[in-house]
Amino acid sequence: MAQIFAYIVHKNGVADDTALELLTAAKKIDPAASVTAIVTGEGSALDAVAGQVAKAYNEVWKFSAPVFAYPNAEAVRPLLVKVLPAGAILLVAHDTFGMDLAPGLSIKLNAALVTDVVGIEGLDGSTLKLVRQEFGGQVSTHVAADVSTGAVLTPRAGSFTAAEAAASGPVVDKSAEAGDLVVKRRFIEVVAAEVGDVDITKEDVLVSIGRGIEEQDNIEIAQDLAKAMGAVVSCSRPIVDAKWLEKSRQVGTSGQTVKPKVYLACGISGSFQHLGGLKGNPFIVAINKNAKAPIFQVADVGIVANILEFMPALTEAIEEGK
Amino acid sequence: MEILVCIKRVPDTSENEIALNSAGNDIERDDLVYSVNEWDNYAVEEAIQIVDRVGGSVTVVTVGDDESEEVLRREMAMGANKGLLLADDAFAETDGRGIATILKAAVAKGTYDLILTGALADDGAGQVGGMLAAMLDYPFASVVNKIETVNDKTLKIGREIEGGNQEISEISLPCVLSIQTGINEPRYVGIRGIRKVASVEIPTLAAGDLGLDAAALAPKVKRLDYFVPALGKGAEMLEGSTEEIIAKLLEMLKAKGGLK
Ligand SMILES: Cc1cc2nc3c(=O)[nH]c(=O)nc-3n(C[C@H](O)[C@H](O)[C@H](O)COP(=O)(O)OP(=O)(O)OC[C@H]3O[C@@H](n4cnc5c(N)ncnc54)[C@H](O)[C@@H]3O)c2cc1C
């Protein structure tokens, strides 16, 4: 049976929420697995994370070095190639670090790669059956990965419930095994996202628009509705890419995390990157012309309609009722 | 700077409702509108802008079939200088690793300082760029939303990380970057532009030309089926006339504090 490892992402001395989700994913591959967590970093922040993770994992491997002070996949990849045993299965969360690390790692380890895993059905011999999504979540697929030479898997955040912190493993300092690493990408700094004129993270009611708004001139339709409702306009990524609204209005993993009471998703398909920015269990109303849009799976209330007609009609009804 | 941009022809999800075929082994592909993968279009625009600044040329390459020629031509109409089609029946059943293997073989036939891919394609994998970089032993960066040339050996790049923050690094050339949407504003391609490149010769290379055999392309990962998952709780769908729907919705919004 292959050894299973989880690479833990962390920030400011705290492990990411996915740390315990990866453990659940590992147990779905092999319920009896003894799972080793790998943490890289430097100083007291690293020690804090290692201690925290050791409360759940059977063992923690710690690698401390200045080159790991900022999580640079170009440094972590050669490290993992050096220290992972042959045939290992490595789990890392499907975030922008995982996207950076995993594909190249699978090549260097000659291992199977399955990214953005949303389900694990189990191992049969050396065939691991997993679930993923395609076409922006419109359809799912089962995939079979040949893990006889190992695997690199990137589970999607939130797709596996966090495991209980049941084990209690030793923290093993393996820093000496890192040796010299050739790194051809040098981290300089993080530039914080721009602050905009409104703070959508503090709003109770958001009228959010996606590509379904079709044209820049139609943004007004959303602004009118928001005004009538006493709400604020937010949006999905394509609206910001097109420069129709500023970045500070974007909801999602690469935008803002919002916690409204009511969220009107208008012409938004419901990609996981968008939904990743929606927290606090709001009342979600989805309006979309495609009855099969994935947004209807997570919404509380769904309306199949053309937003360019429905939104003005709703605005008018609200105005009349005032 | 010699730049290679990897592009893929995909069903346009904003134009199509994706449904399963009756056998459940594929999506229904009849009547689908195809276009160039959104992320790849940004990558080509970025390559053109870099070449406008520092000189060089842009080659667009795709692993596909005869129909993929149209996306190569579209990107050449945008301003890419050359197109390259990699097509062979042997390519059909491969996985992401296989696509990267094919692209690597094509890279070996030229000299490129910079290779761009999209961050993601229709399969949602985001894997080909990073795999290609590792096969070439080039440094890699994903979700890149800024590229500046420092000198002919180094780029200064930004990666869009969580929360919209930007991670700035320096990376050595040659390298592979996967491009995030929003890095630029891709230029519009009119029908006239497409006509201009309609008769440009696009070389096609098959497995033999690239020195690839079936063993090199054997997949480690296979898609078994397509399915639509049983809905979670699923939304309560409001039905009836627009007036009826709006009346119901207003009641709900009032109850939930959605109207002020
Ligand atoms: C690393 C990374 C980070 C990302 N971060 C984010 C993020 O933070 N936020 C984000 O939103 N996305 C993010 N994305 C992009 C994400 O993957 C999707 O591409 C995006 O969310 C799609 O936006 P959309 O739903 O508006 O567009 P689409 O997916 O194109 O959906 C448009 C929807 O509108 C419907 N529609 C069209 N016309 C009408 C009409 N007239 N009336 C009613 N309905 C209509 C269609 O049926 C469709 O469902 C990220 C992607 C990557 C790779």
Ligand SMILES: Nc1ncnc2c1ncn2[C@@H]1O[C@H](COP(=O)(O)O)[C@@H](O)[C@H]1O
């Ligand atoms: N068949 C292909 N031909 C050329 N490039 C591809 C192909 N498939 C994927 N790519 C490139 O890899 C990127 C990421 O795709 P994927 O790994 O499939 O999500 C795409 O945006 C393209 O740049």
